[in-house]
Amino acid sequence: MTESSPPPPRVPAPSFPAPLSRVRLYExxxxxxxxxxxxxxxxxxxxxxxxxxxxxxLGVSRATLSQAxxxxxxxxxxxxxxxxxxxVAKSLGATRIVEAVRAHANRLPEIIDTRDALETKIAALAAQRRTEADLQRIEDALAGMEADIERGGRGVEGDENFxxxxxxxxxxLLLSQLMGEIADLIRETRIESLSQPERPRASLxxxxxxxxxxxxxxxxxxxxxMHAHVEMVSDVAVLRTT
Amino acid sequence: MTESSPPPPRVPAPSFPAPLSRVRLYExxxxxxxxxxxxxxxxxxxxxxxxxxxxxxLGVSRATLSQAxxxxxxxxxxxxxxxxxxxVAKSLGATRIVEAVRAHANRLPEIIDTRDALETKIAALAAQRRTEADLQRIEDALAGMEADIERGGRGVEGDENFxxxxxxxxxxLLLSQLMGEIADLIRETRIESLSQPERPRASLxxxxxxxxxxxxxxxxxxxxxMHAHVEMVSDVAVLRTT
DNA sequence: GTGGGCTATTGGCTAGGCCACTGATCCAGT
DNA sequence: ACTGGATCAGTGGCCTAGCCAATAGCCCAC
Structure with a gap:
């Protein structure tokens, strides 16, 4: 636009491809x-x-860690x-949320709905952002769960890890924070669900x-x-409360 | 190294009703x-x-300055x-640092993702559970937003009400609680978004x-x-960060 | 004029150290 | 037995000193 104008344009062009974003260590x-x-x-x-x-x-100096x-x-x-x-920072209403929902009559459907909302999105994002290390951790959790089930366990820990x-x-960060808020509620349903015979294998x-x-x-x-998985847990929940 | 005379321990105020909030140097x-x-x-x-x-x-070390x-x-x-x-990246005018602490920068994408996760599910649930009263309230919010825009406003309040x-x-209960948690974060993106011309009508x-x-x-x-709507807001966010 | 390389400037990051604060423990005095 | 103070280990806060790495501007050879 103002290329030939005397005043030096501070912004070069509307299309700014990617000036190679330097990722600083602290980030x-x-x-x-x-x-x-x-x-x-x-x-x-x-x-x-x-x-x-x-x-x-982490292999960094304390100063850098401090910046992070x-x-x-x-x-x-x-x-x-x-x-x-x-x-880890406590959000202002963390306990309030958990308590409020605990007091609620049939909270299982709500928890299922919320898990569906959050985890479905999380799965989609994970599919596009996962690193090799991420995949490895997922694999490890899976292996741990399988081993536990083989031994007759319910695979609760592996499930959580997964x-x-x-x-x-x-x-x-935000999504994981929200998941953290409702982690307790989820844990309760998880244990119930995996207590059913054959459920651990299906979950796996x-x-x-x-x-x-x-x-x-x-x-x-x-x-x-992920949606199908949460739905499966949902079935169990319904069976229980009915 | 040390001063010739040891400085006396500084007393903040003659009376301190507050729990004496530690203000770190970098702040x-x-x-x-x-x-x-x-x-x-x-x-x-x-x-x-x-x-x-x-x-x-400023009389501080480079490390501290770096933190700031x-x-x-x-x-x-x-x-x-x-x-x-x-x-200087953006005019911060009268905004105080301590208050701006919750602000965005690199969090915008995360906020968008989270909104998408929660509100998409919320919209689906609303479609199957809404009562007549719910519909009325939605209508009212819509009408309010439209009226505001007609008057040349940006419809921020109507948007929130909607x-x-x-x-x-x-x-x-759970989903609405979680929405409440990130309400502050969303508000900022909302205002940014609706500040663009023609955006309010598109949003409506x-x-x-x-x-x-x-x-x-x-x-x-x-x-x-709902997904399309959140995506639209996302576009604005991308424009901002460019 | 143009291209390449040099150099001063400036941020990035580390190492190591001392000080201040916190919480738990221990001990002496009651 | 209880209370109160002192101590101690662990932890973050902040500093000094220094080298490395990226940038921009200059100068010189071509």
Missing amino acids: QVAEQISTWIAEHDLRPGDKLPPERELAAR LVALEVIGAVAVRHGDGTV HAAVTAAAHS AGHRAIAEAIRAGDPPAAASA | QVAEQISTWIAEHDLRPGDKLPPERELAAR LVALEVIGAVAVRHGDGTV HAAVTAAAHS AGHRAIAEAIRAGDPPAAASA
Whole structure:
């Protein structure tokens, strides 16, 4: 537009392809930390490792780690407390939400609906953003669940790990935070569901389908597989409450 | 190293009813910098002094200054360019750092994703559970938004009312609670979005489509209409960050 | 004029250290 | 037995000092 005009245009052109966004270390570290939080299913109030240990584990200096924590603190993901440690930030209404829903009569349908909303989207995002490491974690969780079932277990822990790994693979701090808020509620339904005979194997099959779609990088398939999986849990819930 | 005379421990105020909120150095520094920007009337693109000089002038180490810059960068106030310098990114005028802490920057995509996840499901549920009263409330919000736009307004309030009405129509306590959690975050994107010319009318059209599907009791249509609506907002967000 | 390379400037990141704060434990005095 | 204060280990806050890496501008050879 104003190319030939005397005043120097500060913005070169409307089409700004990609000036090669330099990713600074602290950003990567922040990303890793939030992934770690999601992956380990940390809930508000849970403590992060000490700065010195965390820095060493991530292979960065304490100064850089500190920058990452500042970034996470500014967006409200964590709270750093002098002399005490760093904790996952508690959202203002976390307990209120859980309690309110607990008090509600038949809360199972609500939990199912919410899981469907969040996890379907999470599966789709995971399918397009997953890294090799993400896939590996998902695979590991799957293997752990299978091993547990083989031994006659219900695979509860593996189930949780799987969903945590998928959530982490979506690389969305906000979504993983919301999942964290309702984690307790989900856990209760999960245990109920997996208590039914044959349910663990069916659940495992559902997980495999989800993992496959995520590996294939097919968001719609991942979403639909996750939806089917949640629906399956829903059936169990209905049977129970009826 | 040490001062010739040891400074006495500073007492903040003669009376401190507050639990004595610890203000970390980087926060104060960030505050000072943004104040400095405002005072000197720096505009987007203007350069800040080099880190070394700035750190010396503020009497802090480079590490601390760096933390402050990270904080300012996360809230989108400045852009730090390796080898070149730090420039003002956006006029922050009277916005206070501490308040802007919840703001966006890199979170916009996440907020969009989350909205999409929750509201799409909410729309579908609303389509199958809405009562006559729900429909009426949705209609009212729509009418209010239209009237506001006719008067040259941006329909921000009507927009909020509409989404609140739809959320209520889904009759899911959990989902509405979660929407409440991210309401603040959404509000910012909403205002940005509706600030663009012609956007309010387009938004209104989107709302109409959603309302129509909900009235018709067609969950898939409602979900897809809501998805399209959120996508539209997403486009705006992309434009902003470019 | 143009292209290539040099260099000063500036941010990125690390290492190591000391200080301040917190919470739990222990011990002395009652 | 209980209370109150001192101690101690763990943790974040902040600093100093330094080297590395990217950028922009200059100068020189062509």
